[in-house]
Amino acid sequence: MSTTLIIASALVAFQAPPDTEKSRPRESVIAPGAKLEKVFGDAEFTEGGAMDADGSILFSDIGNRILRYDPKTGKTTVFREPSGRANGLIFDPDGRLIVAEGANAGGGRRVSITERDGTIRTMSAGYNGRRFNSPNDVTVDSEGRVYVSDPRYVGDEPRELDFEGVFLISQEGFTIPMDVQVSKPNGLAISPDGRFVYIADNGPKRRALLAARVGDRGKLYDSKVLYDFGKARGIDGMTVTTDGKIVAAAGAGNKAGAYVFSPQGQLLEIIPTPEDPANVEFAGDNGKMLYICAGRSLYRIRTTMTGFRQWPRGR
DSSP, rough: OOOOOOOOSOOOTTTSOOOOTTSOOOOOSBBTOOOOEEEOOOSSEEEEEEOOOOOOOEEETTEEEEEEETTTTTEEEEEESOOOEEEEEOOTSSSSSEEOOOSSOOOOOOEEEEEHHHOOEEEEEEEEEEEEEEOOOEEEEETEEEEEOOOOOSOSSSOOOOOOEEEEEEETTTTEEEOOSSSEEEEEEEEEEEEEEEEEESSSOOOOEEEEEEEEEGGGEEEEEEEEEETTTTOOOOEBBTSSSSEEEEEGGGEEEEEEEETTTTTEEEEEEEEEEEEEEEEEESSSSEEEEEEEEEEEEESSOOOOOOTTTTO
């Protein structure tokens, strides 16, 4: 049911909280008796993943729509079409939907925000008067500051930026490039205590999980590699648990799955998936149900972990 990989020691300590679990027998992150369940399988390519206040899961179909899966009815419906080539999704502390809209035909190449009344507006469309390459993923801190990764994987539109990076969209509306030494940033997540932003650098030069410190007014610095995938497929999207674990969509073929890391970068376990995964999100009343966007499908499995989110709190 699962493949457990235990590494003799963490690759990099990085002054993260001490790993008190090392000396104890480790239990599986999969709940007893739980099995991976496919709940939807008719997308072009699933991505994103964000739990709404009613417990439903919003997720992107890169074919240019956002879908909504309702666990109460088991039905999946269209939430938004077209979506501006929506990719990563997240709700901010005020319950507003933040969307990374990518490139390619119909792509918005912006970070949009949907207010609670349904109004959609642009948070940022680029930096220094130049449009983004293709916003890929977003994460948000407790103050409402947004981080966005901006690589270019697909799309023939002319590029206006000569680099692929991570940007901070401040509360004042400024878009600021972060000095995090990445070549092709992908998934993003912020630690529960707000001290680190985790970054997937996933391109031909490097496939690694990085942690960058959060400094004054949300600026990132001192990024370090927590885990290096070598030549294997690295991380696409990721999320975190209340106790600081990093859960990431990574791997391909017989190594595809949700990879669970300690805050120090130790690989604890892999939850295998039959399709190559793109993103993950916790949901359910107790926050222990892990949803996995993979290939054309949406999967879920009960875990012993509890997902962390800025909103809605307590779910």
